[in-house]
Amino acid sequence: MAGTSMVADSSSWSTALVKISPYTFSAIGIAIAIGVSVLGAAWGIYITGSSLIGAAIKAPRITSKNLISVIFCEAVAIYGVIVAIILQTKLESVPSSQIYAPESLRAGYAIFASGIIVGFANLVCGLCVGIIGSSCALSDAQNSSLFVKILVIEIFGSALGLFGVIVGIIMSAQATWPAKSV
Numbered sequence: 580m581a582g583t584s585m586v587a588d589s590s591s592w593s594t595a596l597v598k599i600s601p602y603t604f605s606a607i608g609i610a611i612a613i614g615v616s617v618l619g620a621a622w623g624i625y626i627t628g629s630s631l632i633g634a635a636i637k638a639p640r641i642t643s644k645n646l647i648s649v650i651f652c653e654a655v656a657i658y659g660v661i662v663a664i665i666l667q668t669k670l671e672s673v674p675s676s677q678i679y680a681p682e683s684l685r686a687g688y689a690i691f692a693s694g695i696i697v698g699f700a701n702l703v704c705g706l707c708v709g710i711i712g713s714s715c716a717l718s719d720a721q722n723s724s725l726f727v728k729i730l731v732i733e734i735f736g737s738a739l740g741l742f743g744v745i746v747g748i749i750m751s752a753q754a755t756w757p758a759k760s761v
Contacts, residue, residue, distance in 0.1 A: 601687025616659020700743020
């Protein structure tokens with residue numbers, strides 16, 4: 580039975596990655612950038628909003644000024660939309676072939692990596708801003724002098740999303756497709 584056992588080819592993963600269209604990788608990266616960023620924003624808004632509504636029962640004065648936390652969470656979704664638009668302008672179709680040109684693969688992987696970086700950086704940013712916004716609302720309901728102090732920390736947390744956007748744009752600069760032959 581030794582002849583019928585299946586032996587895994589050590590190059591099967593690399594062969595599979597080379598045969599998948601770079602256009603597919605690019606499109607998946609763009610979808611991850613916008614989808615996961617919106618997920619992070621929604622999660623942050625959920626965390627902040629539920630605490631804000633609960634704390635506003637005790638202190639209704641906090642409702643309007645603590646909406647800034649919800650706006651910070653919404654900015655995370657906007658970061659994902661902006662990067663998805665930037666990446667979409669770099670997307671080019673690649674003619675189907677057995678093995679793609681190295682430049683095409685590099686461009687596809689660069690857009691894919693950029694999308695993953697932006698998406699997950701914004702997911703973490705949305706969670707961070709949501710948790711800090713939640714504690715800001717609860718603390719402000721107890722002691723109004725804490726609002727500005729916690730808001731500064733929330734601004735630093737929202738910078739995480741900007742860092743992801745910057746790294747994603749730097750990564751997408753590597754996406755140069757080969758010249759099309761006419």
